[in-house]
Amino acid sequence: EPEVTQTPSHQVTQMGQEVILxxxxxxxHLYFYWYRQILGQKVxxxxxxxxNEISEKSEIFDDQFSVERPDGSNFTLKIRSTKLEDSAMYFCASRAGAGTEAFFGQGTRLTVV
Amino acid sequence: TQLLEQSPQFLSIQEGENLTVYCNSSSVFSSLQWYRQEPGEGPVLLVTVVTGGEVKKLKRLTFQFGDARKDSSLHITAAQPGDTGLYLCAGAFRQGGSEKLVFGKGTKLTVNP
Known part of the structure; x- marks a missing residue:
């Protein structure tokens, strides 16, 4: 069964460093998403x-964040200069089209120290 | 800003009991999805409801979409310990050319043997 895969499963980084999920x-699938879940809080x-372009972004997605689909298969989330409060589970999701189900990856646990 | 109110936030019941989880919004959804999430993992899709008034059954789970497509419920009959987990509702909202999922806070269900 097709699935969304995410790497790495866990990333520890120093505050101020750049990370790519x-x-x-x-x-x-044609629609791609990134979600975040801070421990114990909502998605x-x-x-x-x-x-090939951002269709919508939330207030959380500030200038420190960027997304790319560099090669037609990967979809990346870059955080330029990580902060402690960026520590969370980051989930990628995709869907085939508008009105269809979204399928989620297993997530990347980002820990900023 | 679209908000999804999910209730109850926590539910602890005995094996064999029935339960209902509710998901409400003042906004109209184009579709609504129910997910189950285990600790440290991504949300796993249970069902999608699209049509107002729609009812879907998945073994002992019954999902209902309100006539106005603003609310939904998940009913579990004769709950079992294996049903323990975090249940999330997510409403799909269309704005212009984009569509996104907005999640409720989740219902943490514990079924005691």
Whole structure:
């Protein structure tokens, strides 16, 4: 069964460092998302990506964040200069089209120290 | 800003009991999805409801979408310890050309043997 895969599963980084979280969405899906979940809190929308551009982003997704789909298969989230409060689980999701189900990856646990 | 109110936040019941989880919003959803999330993992899709008034069944789980597509419920019959987990509702909202999922805070269900 097709699935969304994310790497790494766990990343520890020093405050101020750049991190890149990687996702391989389900093949032939057209819509891609990043979500964040701080420990014990709700799943929060960060950004949606369609047709090679950002279609919507939340207030959380400030200038420190960027997304790319560099090669037609990977979908990456970059945090330029990490802060302690960026520590969270980051989930990638993809869907085939508008109105269809979103499927989530297993997440990357980011710990900023 | 679209908000999803999910209740109750915590639920602890005995094996064999029935329960209902509610998801409400003042906004109209284009679709609504229910997920189950285990600690440290990504949300796993249970069901998608699209049509107002729609009812879907998944073994002992019954999902209902309100007629106005602003609310939904998840009913579990004869709960079992294996049902223990975090249940999330997520509403899909369309704005312009983009569509995103907005999550409720989740219901942490514990079924005691």
């Amino acid at each position: 990687r996702c391989v969405p389900i093949s032939n 929060e929308f960060l950004v949606s990506f369609y047709n």
